[in-house]
Amino acid sequence: SKAATQQAPGRFRKPKLAQQNGRFAIVTGGTRGMGFETAKHLARLGMHVVIAGNEREEGAAAIWRIQEEDFEFAYVDLTCLKSVRQFAQTFQNRGLPLHVLVNNAGTMMLPERRTEDGFEFHFALNYLGHFLLTNLLLDTLKRSGRQGRCSRVVNMSSATHYAGVVLLGDCPNSYTSLGAYAQSKLALVLFTYYLQEQLAAGGFPVTASAVDPGMVNTPLYDNLWSIAQALKKPVAKILFRTPAQGASISVYAAAASELEGVGGCYLYNGHRKQSSDTSYDSELQAELWKKSCELVGLQEA
Numbered sequence: 172s173k174a175a176t177q178q179a180p181g182r183f184r185k186p187k188l189a190q191q192n193g194r195f196a197i198v199t200g201g202t203r204g205m206g207f208e209t210a211k212h213l214a215r216l217g218m219h220v221v222i223a224g225n226e227r228e229e230g231a232a233a234i235w236r237i238q239e240e241d242f243e244f245a246y247v248d249l250t251c252l253k254s255v256r257q258f259a260q261t262f263q264n265r266g267l268p269l270h271v272l273v274n275n276a277g278t279m280m281l282p283e284r285r286t287e288d289g290f291e292f293h294f295a296l297n298y299l300g301h302f303l304l305t306n307l308l309l310d311t312l313k314r315s316g317r318q319g320r321c322s323r324v325v326n327m328s329s330a331t332h333y334a335g336v337v338l339l340g341d342c343p344n345s346y347t348s349l350g351a352y353a354q355s356k357l358a359l360v361l362f363t364y365y366l367q368e369q370l371a372a373g374g375f376p377v378t379a380s381a382v383d384p385g386m387v388n389t390p391l392y393d394n395l396w397s398i399a400q401a402l403k404k405p406v407a408k409i410l411f412r413t414p415a416q417g418a419s420i421s422v423y424a425a426a427a428s429e430l431e432g433v434g435g436c437y438l439y440n441g442h443r444k445q446s447s448d449t450s451y452d453s454e455l456q457a458e459l460w461k462k463s464c465e466l467v468g469l470q471e472a
Protein backbone atom coordinates (compact mmCIF):
# COMPACT_ATOMS: atom_id res chain seq x y z
CA SER A 172 0.00 0.00 0.00
CA LYS A 173 1.01 3.62 -0.36
CA ALA A 174 1.18 4.09 3.41
CA ALA A 175 3.52 1.13 3.77
CA THR A 176 5.72 2.47 0.99
CA GLN A 177 6.03 5.76 2.80
CA GLN A 178 6.80 4.24 6.17
CA ALA A 179 9.44 1.72 5.28
CA PRO A 180 12.65 3.44 4.25
CA GLY A 181 13.89 2.24 0.94
CA ARG A 182 10.96 0.01 0.16
CA PHE A 183 9.55 0.92 -3.22
CA ARG A 184 7.02 -0.51 -5.51
CA LYS A 185 8.94 -1.71 -8.55
CA PRO A 186 8.39 0.73 -11.40
CA LYS A 187 8.59 -0.41 -15.00
CA LEU A 188 11.97 0.73 -16.31
CA ALA A 189 12.49 1.13 -20.03
CA GLN A 190 15.39 -0.75 -21.61
CA GLN A 191 18.08 1.75 -22.57
CA ASN A 192 20.14 -0.05 -25.20
CA GLY A 193 22.15 2.27 -27.41
CA ARG A 194 21.46 5.25 -25.16
CA PHE A 195 24.06 7.42 -23.42
CA ALA A 196 24.15 8.81 -19.89
CA ILE A 197 26.39 11.04 -17.83
CA VAL A 198 26.22 10.70 -14.04
CA THR A 199 28.15 13.32 -12.10
CA GLY A 200 29.70 12.06 -8.86
CA GLY A 201 29.27 8.55 -10.23
CA THR A 202 32.44 7.26 -8.63
CA ARG A 203 30.82 6.30 -5.33
CA GLY A 204 27.66 6.52 -3.24
CA MET A 205 24.34 7.01 -4.96
CA GLY A 206 25.96 8.21 -8.17
CA PHE A 207 27.81 4.93 -8.51
CA GLU A 208 24.64 2.92 -7.85
CA THR A 209 22.68 5.03 -10.33
CA ALA A 210 25.34 4.58 -12.99
CA LYS A 211 25.52 0.84 -12.37
CA HIS A 212 21.76 0.44 -12.67
CA LEU A 213 21.57 2.50 -15.86
CA ALA A 214 24.38 0.42 -17.36
CA ARG A 215 22.46 -2.75 -16.49
CA LEU A 216 19.51 -1.32 -18.41
CA GLY A 217 21.78 -1.17 -21.43
CA MET A 218 23.11 2.37 -21.33
CA HIS A 219 26.60 3.51 -22.06
CA VAL A 220 27.45 5.47 -18.92
CA VAL A 221 30.08 8.12 -18.32
CA ILE A 222 30.75 8.63 -14.64
CA ALA A 223 32.10 12.13 -14.17
CA GLY A 224 34.01 13.14 -11.11
CA ASN A 225 37.06 14.81 -9.63
CA GLU A 226 38.63 11.72 -8.09
CA ARG A 227 40.56 9.74 -10.67
CA GLU A 228 41.50 6.85 -8.39
CA GLU A 229 37.96 6.40 -7.21
CA GLY A 230 36.88 6.55 -10.85
CA ALA A 231 39.32 3.81 -11.81
CA ALA A 232 38.14 1.68 -8.88
CA ALA A 233 34.51 2.18 -9.91
CA ILE A 234 35.27 1.07 -13.45
CA TRP A 235 37.10 -1.94 -12.11
CA ARG A 236 34.11 -2.91 -9.97
CA ILE A 237 31.81 -3.01 -13.00
CA GLN A 238 34.22 -4.31 -15.62
CA GLU A 239 31.57 -6.14 -17.56
CA GLU A 240 29.45 -3.07 -18.18
CA ASP A 241 29.58 -0.30 -20.73
CA PHE A 242 31.20 2.15 -18.39
CA GLU A 243 33.83 4.89 -18.45
CA PHE A 244 35.24 7.59 -16.20
CA ALA A 245 35.82 11.19 -17.23
CA TYR A 246 37.38 13.90 -15.10
CA VAL A 247 35.45 16.99 -14.09
CA ASP A 248 35.77 19.26 -11.10
CA LEU A 249 32.34 20.79 -10.72
CA THR A 250 33.63 23.53 -8.45
CA CYS A 251 35.65 24.90 -11.36
CA LEU A 252 33.81 26.47 -14.28
CA LYS A 253 36.79 25.99 -16.57
CA SER A 254 36.86 22.29 -15.81
CA VAL A 255 33.12 22.02 -16.51
CA ARG A 256 33.63 23.70 -19.87
CA GLN A 257 36.52 21.38 -20.73
CA PHE A 258 34.52 18.31 -19.79
CA ALA A 259 31.54 19.38 -21.90
CA GLN A 260 33.76 20.26 -24.84
CA THR A 261 35.59 16.93 -24.72
CA PHE A 262 32.30 15.06 -24.60
CA GLN A 263 30.88 17.05 -27.51
CA ASN A 264 33.99 16.56 -29.61
CA ARG A 265 33.27 12.84 -29.60
CA GLY A 266 30.00 13.44 -31.43
CA LEU A 267 28.06 11.12 -29.14
CA PRO A 268 24.40 11.55 -28.30
CA LEU A 269 23.25 12.19 -24.72
CA HIS A 270 19.94 10.88 -23.43
CA VAL A 271 20.28 11.12 -19.66
CA LEU A 272 22.17 13.63 -17.53
CA VAL A 273 22.10 12.91 -13.80
CA ASN A 274 23.39 15.90 -11.84
CA ASN A 275 24.22 13.96 -8.71
CA ALA A 276 27.59 15.16 -7.39
CA GLY A 277 27.44 17.07 -4.17
CA THR A 278 28.88 17.88 -0.81
CA MET A 279 27.47 18.85 2.56
CA MET A 280 28.35 20.57 5.79
CA LEU A 281 31.63 22.18 4.89
CA PRO A 282 32.98 25.05 6.92
CA GLU A 283 32.74 28.38 5.13
CA ARG A 284 34.87 28.20 2.04
CA ARG A 285 35.07 29.59 -1.46
CA THR A 286 35.95 27.94 -4.74
CA GLU A 287 38.81 29.16 -6.92
CA ASP A 288 36.22 31.04 -8.96
CA GLY A 289 35.15 32.82 -5.78
CA PHE A 290 31.78 31.19 -5.11
CA GLU A 291 30.42 29.75 -1.89
CA PHE A 292 31.45 26.08 -2.06
CA HIS A 293 28.09 24.25 -1.73
CA PHE A 294 26.42 26.66 -4.15
CA ALA A 295 29.21 26.18 -6.68
CA LEU A 296 29.53 22.40 -6.54
CA ASN A 297 25.95 21.29 -5.94
CA TYR A 298 24.24 23.88 -8.11
CA LEU A 299 26.24 26.29 -10.26
CA GLY A 300 28.58 23.71 -11.82
CA HIS A 301 25.54 21.63 -12.76
CA PHE A 302 23.72 24.69 -14.09
CA LEU A 303 26.61 25.35 -16.47
CA LEU A 304 27.09 21.69 -17.39
CA THR A 305 23.40 21.26 -18.23
CA ASN A 306 23.32 24.38 -20.35
CA LEU A 307 26.44 23.38 -22.25
CA LEU A 308 25.00 19.93 -22.97
CA LEU A 309 21.45 21.12 -23.68
CA ASP A 310 21.77 21.17 -27.47
CA THR A 311 23.10 17.61 -27.42
CA LEU A 312 20.23 16.53 -25.16
CA LYS A 313 17.73 18.22 -27.49
CA ARG A 314 19.19 16.57 -30.57
CA SER A 315 19.30 13.16 -28.91
CA GLY A 316 15.69 13.09 -27.76
CA ARG A 317 12.55 12.72 -29.80
CA GLN A 318 8.86 12.91 -29.02
CA GLY A 319 7.93 9.62 -27.37
CA ARG A 320 11.52 9.14 -26.22
CA CYS A 321 12.66 12.33 -24.57
CA SER A 322 16.10 12.94 -23.13
CA ARG A 323 16.04 13.49 -19.38
CA VAL A 324 17.82 15.77 -16.91
CA VAL A 325 17.73 14.54 -13.31
CA ASN A 326 18.78 16.93 -10.55
CA MET A 327 19.66 15.50 -7.15
CA SER A 328 17.99 17.67 -4.55
CA SER A 329 17.28 16.88 -0.92
CA ALA A 330 14.63 17.37 1.76
CA THR A 331 16.85 20.10 3.18
CA HIS A 332 15.69 22.28 0.29
CA TYR A 333 12.46 22.85 2.29
CA ALA A 334 14.55 24.90 4.72
CA GLY A 335 16.46 26.63 1.94
CA VAL A 336 16.63 30.34 1.31
CA VAL A 337 18.13 31.49 -1.94
CA LEU A 338 20.44 34.44 -1.48
CA LEU A 339 21.65 34.12 -5.03
CA GLY A 340 24.99 32.78 -4.00
CA ASP A 341 25.90 35.51 -1.56
CA CYS A 342 26.91 34.43 1.88
CA PRO A 343 25.06 36.17 4.64
CA ASN A 344 27.10 37.35 7.59
CA SER A 345 25.86 34.39 9.56
CA TYR A 346 27.16 31.47 7.55
CA THR A 347 25.90 28.05 8.48
CA SER A 348 26.93 24.97 6.56
CA LEU A 349 23.40 23.58 6.66
CA GLY A 350 22.02 26.87 5.35
CA ALA A 351 24.54 26.81 2.52
CA TYR A 352 23.67 23.20 1.67
CA ALA A 353 19.92 23.92 1.80
CA GLN A 354 20.35 26.93 -0.48
CA SER A 355 22.16 24.84 -3.07
CA LYS A 356 19.47 22.16 -3.01
CA LEU A 357 16.65 24.72 -3.31
CA ALA A 358 18.49 26.36 -6.20
CA LEU A 359 18.50 22.99 -7.96
CA VAL A 360 14.71 22.71 -7.67
CA LEU A 361 14.13 26.29 -8.87
CA PHE A 362 16.48 25.57 -11.78
CA THR A 363 14.68 22.31 -12.60
CA TYR A 364 11.26 23.95 -12.87
CA TYR A 365 12.49 26.90 -14.92
CA LEU A 366 14.39 24.63 -17.29
CA GLN A 367 11.37 22.35 -17.71
CA GLU A 368 9.15 25.32 -18.49
CA GLN A 369 11.52 26.54 -21.19
CA LEU A 370 11.90 23.10 -22.72
CA ALA A 371 8.14 22.59 -22.81
CA ALA A 372 7.53 26.07 -24.24
CA GLY A 373 10.05 25.40 -27.00
CA GLY A 374 8.59 21.95 -27.72
CA PHE A 375 11.97 20.27 -27.17
CA PRO A 376 12.12 16.52 -26.51
CA VAL A 377 13.86 16.90 -23.15
CA THR A 378 12.37 16.76 -19.65
CA ALA A 379 13.84 17.84 -16.32
CA SER A 380 12.96 16.64 -12.83
CA ALA A 381 14.38 16.85 -9.33
CA VAL A 382 14.71 13.94 -6.95
CA ASP A 383 14.98 13.47 -3.20
CA PRO A 384 16.57 10.16 -2.12
CA GLY A 385 15.72 10.34 1.59
CA MET A 386 18.41 9.79 4.23
CA VAL A 387 21.13 7.65 2.77
CA ASN A 388 24.17 6.15 4.45
CA THR A 389 27.10 7.55 2.42
CA PRO A 390 30.33 9.45 3.13
CA LEU A 391 28.32 12.64 2.64
CA TYR A 392 27.94 12.78 6.40
CA ASP A 393 31.69 12.62 7.05
CA ASN A 394 31.79 16.32 7.75
CA LEU A 395 29.33 16.14 10.61
CA TRP A 396 30.89 16.80 13.99
CA SER A 397 32.37 13.75 15.64
CA ILE A 398 29.75 12.86 18.28
CA ALA A 399 27.03 12.94 15.68
CA GLN A 400 29.26 10.78 13.53
CA ALA A 401 29.91 8.22 16.24
CA LEU A 402 26.18 8.05 16.81
CA LYS A 403 25.54 7.96 13.13
CA LYS A 404 27.47 4.79 12.45
CA PRO A 405 25.23 2.30 14.30
CA VAL A 406 22.11 4.39 13.86
CA ALA A 407 22.67 4.87 10.16
CA LYS A 408 22.73 1.15 9.56
CA ILE A 409 19.21 0.86 10.92
CA LEU A 410 17.55 4.10 9.88
CA PHE A 411 19.26 5.22 6.74
CA ARG A 412 18.81 3.80 3.31
CA THR A 413 21.60 2.07 1.46
CA PRO A 414 23.11 3.93 -1.50
CA ALA A 415 21.35 1.51 -3.86
CA GLN A 416 17.98 2.27 -2.24
CA GLY A 417 18.66 6.00 -2.38
CA ALA A 418 19.74 5.76 -6.01
CA SER A 419 16.51 4.07 -7.02
CA ILE A 420 14.77 7.46 -7.19
CA SER A 421 17.38 8.75 -9.67
CA VAL A 422 17.04 5.60 -11.74
CA TYR A 423 13.27 6.00 -11.63
CA ALA A 424 13.52 9.60 -12.86
CA ALA A 425 16.01 8.61 -15.56
CA ALA A 426 14.31 5.51 -16.92
CA ALA A 427 10.74 4.90 -15.72
CA SER A 428 8.34 4.36 -18.60
CA GLU A 429 5.52 6.14 -16.79
CA LEU A 430 7.58 9.36 -16.72
CA GLU A 431 7.99 9.49 -20.50
CA GLY A 432 7.45 13.10 -21.55
CA VAL A 433 6.72 14.14 -17.97
CA GLY A 434 9.00 16.75 -16.42
CA GLY A 435 8.91 19.37 -13.71
CA CYS A 436 8.47 16.73 -11.01
CA TYR A 437 9.90 16.56 -7.53
CA LEU A 438 10.18 12.84 -6.89
CA TYR A 439 10.44 11.10 -3.55
CA ASN A 440 9.83 7.45 -2.62
CA GLY A 441 8.79 6.61 -6.15
CA HIS A 442 6.09 9.29 -6.27
CA ARG A 443 5.59 12.92 -7.17
CA LYS A 444 5.62 15.19 -4.17
CA GLN A 445 5.16 18.90 -3.51
CA SER A 446 8.44 20.71 -3.12
CA SER A 447 8.73 23.86 -1.01
CA ASP A 448 6.44 26.82 -1.74
CA THR A 449 9.48 28.93 -2.57
CA SER A 450 10.53 26.49 -5.28
CA TYR A 451 7.36 27.33 -7.28
CA ASP A 452 8.05 31.08 -7.19
CA SER A 453 8.38 31.78 -10.90
CA GLU A 454 9.90 35.23 -10.39
CA LEU A 455 12.59 33.78 -8.18
CA GLN A 456 13.19 31.01 -10.72
CA ALA A 457 13.71 33.57 -13.48
CA GLU A 458 15.89 35.75 -11.27
CA LEU A 459 18.08 32.81 -10.27
CA TRP A 460 18.41 31.72 -13.90
CA LYS A 461 19.46 35.19 -15.00
CA LYS A 462 21.91 35.61 -12.16
CA SER A 463 23.36 32.14 -12.77
CA CYS A 464 23.93 32.95 -16.44
CA GLU A 465 25.87 36.03 -15.37
CA LEU A 466 27.90 34.12 -12.82
CA VAL A 467 28.98 31.40 -15.26
CA GLY A 468 29.27 33.71 -18.26
CA LEU A 469 26.46 32.32 -20.40
CA GLN A 470 24.34 34.36 -22.79
CA GLU A 471 20.74 34.06 -21.67
CA ALA A 472 18.71 32.00 -24.12
Ligand SMILES: NC(=O)c1ccc[n+]([C@@H]2O[C@H](COP(=O)([O-])OP(=O)(O)OC[C@H]3O[C@@H](n4cnc5c(N)ncnc54)[C@H](O)[C@@H]3O)[C@@H](O)[C@H]2O)c1
Binds near residue numbers: 202204206225275
Ligand atom coordinates in the same frame (compact mmCIF):
# COMPACT_ATOMS: atom_id res chain seq x y z
N1 LIG B 1 23.21 10.88 1.58
C1 LIG B 1 22.06 11.47 1.77
O1 LIG B 1 21.36 11.22 2.75
C2 LIG B 1 21.55 12.46 0.77
C3 LIG B 1 20.27 12.99 0.95
C4 LIG B 1 19.79 13.89 0.03
C5 LIG B 1 20.56 14.24 -1.07
N2 LIG B 1 21.79 13.72 -1.22
C6 LIG B 1 22.58 14.12 -2.40
O2 LIG B 1 22.95 12.99 -3.15
C7 LIG B 1 24.10 13.30 -3.94
C8 LIG B 1 25.08 12.16 -3.87
O3 LIG B 1 25.61 12.10 -2.57
P1 LIG B 1 25.99 10.76 -1.80
O4 LIG B 1 25.14 10.72 -0.58
O5 LIG B 1 25.99 9.60 -2.72
O6 LIG B 1 27.46 11.13 -1.27
P2 LIG B 1 28.92 10.77 -1.75
O7 LIG B 1 29.80 11.66 -0.98
O8 LIG B 1 29.15 9.30 -1.67
O9 LIG B 1 28.96 11.16 -3.30
C9 LIG B 1 29.28 12.43 -3.76
C10 LIG B 1 29.88 12.31 -5.15
O10 LIG B 1 30.19 13.64 -5.63
C11 LIG B 1 31.50 13.64 -6.14
N3 LIG B 1 32.14 14.96 -6.04
C12 LIG B 1 32.49 15.61 -4.91
N4 LIG B 1 33.10 16.78 -5.20
C13 LIG B 1 33.15 16.87 -6.56
C14 LIG B 1 33.66 17.84 -7.47
N5 LIG B 1 34.28 18.96 -7.06
N6 LIG B 1 33.53 17.60 -8.80
C15 LIG B 1 32.94 16.46 -9.24
N7 LIG B 1 32.44 15.52 -8.42
C16 LIG B 1 32.54 15.71 -7.10
C17 LIG B 1 32.24 12.62 -5.29
O11 LIG B 1 33.41 12.17 -5.91
C18 LIG B 1 31.18 11.52 -5.17
O12 LIG B 1 31.22 10.69 -6.30
C19 LIG B 1 24.61 14.63 -3.42
O13 LIG B 1 24.20 15.67 -4.31
C20 LIG B 1 23.89 14.78 -2.10
O14 LIG B 1 23.74 16.13 -1.73
C21 LIG B 1 22.30 12.83 -0.33
